[in-house]
Amino acid sequence: MAPPATLVRTARQLWHCQWRLLMGGLGPADDQGRYRRPAGAFTSLPPLPEDAGDPGGHVLIVGRSCPWAHRAWLTWTLRGLAATIDTVVVVPDPAAGRWRFETPFEGCQTLLDLYRRCGADPRARATVPALYSRSRGQILVSESARLIELLNAWPAAAGAPDLAPQEDVPAIATWRERLQSDVNDGVYRCGFARNQAAYDEAEAALFAALEAVEAGLTAHGESGSGWLCGGTHPSLADVVLFPTLIRLELVYAPLFGCSRRPLWQLPRLWDWRRRFHALKGVALTCFPTAWRSDYFGALFPLHPSGIVPAGPDLATLVGSPPPAAPGAPTR
């Protein structure tokens, strides 16, 4: 027998209050209910360290599921920095809501311990990615936007591409600014919106930006380049786009409501993602099982059951697009 309507109404009101409280734990919102990413610690771009060329002198701390860490990991990969920068992967501790080291790192069990030891503001969250200097015993930078710039300036492996060539700097900056707000943070602004209007605004901006990328790629496609800022290799603009796009069908569409259009309807973008994924070493930075379990398992206010979906299989997202059905719209 169905419970009485008054009981259902009361339960819904109570749950809604609880939900609002729990959402506050995911991050702050403005008075319109729009998610606002909190500022972190170690946010400025440091100078290139004098010992940057020393083997193993620095450590890039990343988490598998984090898209901000992913962009740093990609930059490290594309620049071939394994000889001078080690990587350490932290794993989520959902019960405590923080990152922990699998084996103690510099005597620390958790990333928070390391942040505290490095003198971070006690109120700051301990986030990935972070670049740590062994010689100084200090986190140099943990804001991914600056971190990827530092890694691009780092002494690189022979033949590694410059991901921000001088002539492309203005175009890269323009793309990065839009992608950061409307796409990288945009998916979170969809998922963490506190009301319909806040979601609608973020969702519209997200898909407008993706369509702008599609149009940009089409323009370059005609002149023979397949990357966002032209040229023969990807730039930092491509690097920041990839972590969000590769998680789209796996996480952001089903969990954050970023599902207005399937990506195969943006064929240049689909192909761009396939080509980026095929770059040397990029597949080694992709962990679809961890992405699914970390997002669906940990974001309790968005998904209280914690049930982790089975798919889709990443291989189906980085192959050829499905053939359009006869008469199906191409846009």
Ligand SMILES: N[C@@H](CCC(=O)N[C@@H](CS)C(=O)NCC(=O)O)C(=O)O
């Ligand atoms: N602004 C930071 C954001 C990084 C960030 O939010 N990382 C998340 C994982 S996706 C994190 O470590 N969160 C832990 C926490 O907030 O306690 C950046 O871009 O580097």
